[in-house]
Amino acid sequence: MSIQELKQVIVVNAELGLPKGKLAAQVAHAAVAAFLEAAPKAKSAWLSAGMPKVVLKAANEAALQELHVKAQSAGMPVALIQDAGRTVVPAGTVTCIGIGPAIAAELELLTGGLKLL
Numbered sequence: 001m002s003i004q005e006l007k008q009v010i011v012v013n014a015e016l017g018l019p020k021g022k023l024a025a026q027v028a029h030a031a032v033a034a035f036l037e038a039a040p041k042a043k044s045a046w047l048s049a050g051m052p053k054v055v056l057k058a059a060n061e062a063a064l065q066e067l068h069v070k071a072q073s074a075g076m077p078v079a080l081i082q083d084a085g086r087t088v089v090p091a092g093t094v095t096c097i098g099i100g101p102a103i104a105a106e107l108e109l110l111t112g113g114l115k116l117l
């Protein structure tokens with residue numbers, strides 16, 4: 001596995017319109033949670049590559065749920081983030097999803113149609 005081909009994708013629920021600070025925290029949750037789901041070899045290679053990642057947006061929770069199912073079916077490390085409800089949104093609100101580290105070309109098949117945040 002080449003370290004250049006691994007990356008991580010975080011996709012946020014754009015319909016929530018989260019404030020910048022809340023958005024940053026949720027993206028961080030997704031990045032860490034998905035990383036923890038990865039195989040040790042992928043973790044090491046991705047860390048060595050400089051932890052490449054991209055943050056994209058999806059229209060709503062339904063789009064994130066669909067992406068979650070597709071990533072799981074593809075065997076990718078994935079984490080769907082639901083807020084604890086302490087500040088901006090109600091508990092259980094799906095804020096974002098983290099996928100990878102995984103092979104960039106495989107991630108592109110799942111998320112290539114999404115726009116940058």
